[in-house]
Amino acid sequence: MRDAYVVGRGIIPFGELYDQSFDQMLEAAYLDLLEDVDEGIDPTKDIDAAWYGTIDIADEGSSGASLAHATGLFEKPITRVENACATGSDAFRNASLAVRAGEADVALVVGAEKMLDDTGGLIQSAALEQLWRGRGVTMPAFFGMRATRHMETYDTERRQIAEVSVKNHENGTKYPYAHQQFECSVEDVENSPTVSYPLNLYDCCPVTDGACAVLIASEDRAYDFTDDPVRHVGWGLSADSYQRGSDLALTNFPATRQASSQAYERAGIGPADVDVAEVHDCFSITELITYEDLGFCGDGEGGQFIDEGHPHLDGDQPVNPSGGLLSKGHPIGATGVAQVAEIYEQLRGEAGDVQVDDPEIGLQHNIGIGRNATGAVSCVNLFERV
């Protein structure tokens, strides 16, 4: 099977984008991508197909026709993918598979969300409607429970969880597209208002609008667009349920373990080979658990992993150099695509003030909680510098 490569990326600054329509956000990310392609691109001629990720929280872009309208890419196949918070990652995965299948030599991926226009109240009501919402388990409560269980089971310290927010907010101040750009201390995190014990305001990602695009090309076409493409070498997607025995521990996300296993196996590498990662830190505790789920450290060692500095910008496995969801924000459809875009920039050595030292392998990770399901999906993609 032929390989697929990332050959360009476009992004808009994430934030509270009341001054832009959904269409305008899609268009702006797309136009930034066209500008970004090293050797230029004739989009109508070069782009064969597109995959479009959004949960359409603002009810403005339900089908592939929405992306066609915003970009002017008419008469082409455009699929919309939705997969909870892993929507963007899975749109990317499907596009890459289609390039491998020969459906497209060049495929566009765009993800976008207008979270501030959540008129249906999805965020407030999200999480596990059938089982737990009636018991008050909103998203922060759901992750808060995992934090208390992790602290109880592994003697993880509250301070260690806060260190994730401190690290990511520091990184975010150096990343030009991040929404919440401020530094904070462990004390700031611990003193910020409680959202759902033990998680405080600075343990939670903000509510953010954003859009991002990446371009994928087959091995035959990749070098038409850049001398420095980034190879997509591994991917995994897993759907799971919180009602299964495998999740009883509450200290990890089985879906991430499954998805990352698939990805490592496909790429023929292991966790220790990963030089830089963009992972799903919707809450501080999520990133700490994810260190363990991805195999960067052993079970229960997430707190120690960050104490030892491994995931810091100057560590040996930098995690979320972009500031992660905690600083950058989490516009759902855009989140995974923006993570891929950042890994692309990192592996090309073009990540500016958040560039990590000479990375060869990059990992991107999303986890999603179905807003009306009893389970999670997780998507992991691996990339290699060529």
Place this chain on the structure above:
Amino acid sequence: MRDAYVVGRGIIPFGELYDQSFDQMLEAAYLDLLEDVDEGIDPTKDIDAAWYGTIDIADEGSSGASLAHATGLFEKPITRVENACATGSDAFRNASLAVRAGEADVALVVGAEKMLDDTGGLIQSAALEQLWRGRGVTMPAFFGMRATRHMETYDTERRQIAEVSVKNHENGTKYPYAHQQFECSVEDVENSPTVSYPLNLYDCCPVTDGACAVLIASEDRAYDFTDDPVRHVGWGLSADSYQRGSDLALTNFPATRQASSQAYERAGIGPADVDVAEVHDCFSITELITYEDLGFCGDGEGGQFIDEGHPHLDGDQPVNPSGGLLSKGHPIGATGVAQVAEIYEQLRGEAGDVQVDDPEIGLQHNIGIGRNATGAVSCVNLFERV
């Protein structure tokens, strides 16, 4: 690139399924599929990945985790696709591409919709929010305008449009999964209550719940499941906009012309080679226009095409032997999957009372109007008896 084959199908009787939850519908279609596979299947072992089509109108199944929960297929990649009324077809297309790409040797496709639980009022408010909803253009009005334009431009008779409903309702009485099983005459159609001139009640598909599943296998695995697989030989998807000059005629759907051209070209065949078709007759006029868009007849010749008997069950190009959306119903995520399922049965000679005479090539067609977009998507798949 290796080929992909359909090797099984599962379906539940479409109707007003107030007595079944969304999960139960998914599960029932899936269990019917497991029963249907000729040589049997060990789903946990055999199924590598799944694609899941729904617009989630009832807000009960937003992510791949919903399908995992309903089927017990955990720890596997499950993507949810949404693409307006072409959702089911495009879920199938993405699954087939993934089989070609080597992502899966065996892929499950499930489509479902609980249209009667449309608590958000999507159906009432659908169609072209940004442009036309404020002018009263709901779905029936949108298709009604195309009917009057077709009548004006081509001297198409009202009677000829009604003949589509007469044919499909007659077929539907013989198809065991159809929702609205009754025969009607041209007079009945013309005398049924006006919905949006010139379309009357019997020109419109009913509001229907339903679920359907199909199984896809690679050429290496297909014969493990059946001696009579059906080869997926062509596919096309196109996204378009109603604000383009190409749609000014209003007498055709450019997206269908583009998608079918892609499909015919991939399969190396033409419209005259199609022996049986399941097409998107959301309204009677839609099928008549689709004859022309698919190239079964020339522009403006749709009325003559049905007058000459070509699309009837005993004609030379039977269209909608299952009764189509007009009789069977249109549970959006399930619709395209059920069309694929019917073509599978037809090409295997197992379509019972609606079996057409010895078909070798079958076509499946969905067109979708974004509920909040200014355009359409169309998906076409072609199948060949092996």
